[in-house]
Amino acid sequence: MRMGKYELGRTIGHGSFGKVKFAINVENGQPFALKVLDKSKIIDLKFTHQVYENDFESIDFEVI
Incomplete structure (x- = not known):
């Protein structure tokens, strides 16, 4: 599957909120x-704040 300039391959991991x-x-x-x-899982479980703190604040990443 292709998303813009990215070609997505196989799933290499998964967790409560999605996959890697x-x-x-x-x-x-x-x-x-x-x-x-x-x-939908993040919003339904009201974990939005936790997800941003844990996954986004300390990582150098590009949002796509």
């Missing part, structure tokens, strides 16, 4: 792990 997919930036060939969050 293997991905490649097709422009430069750089491989990386992409965390795909299930927005």
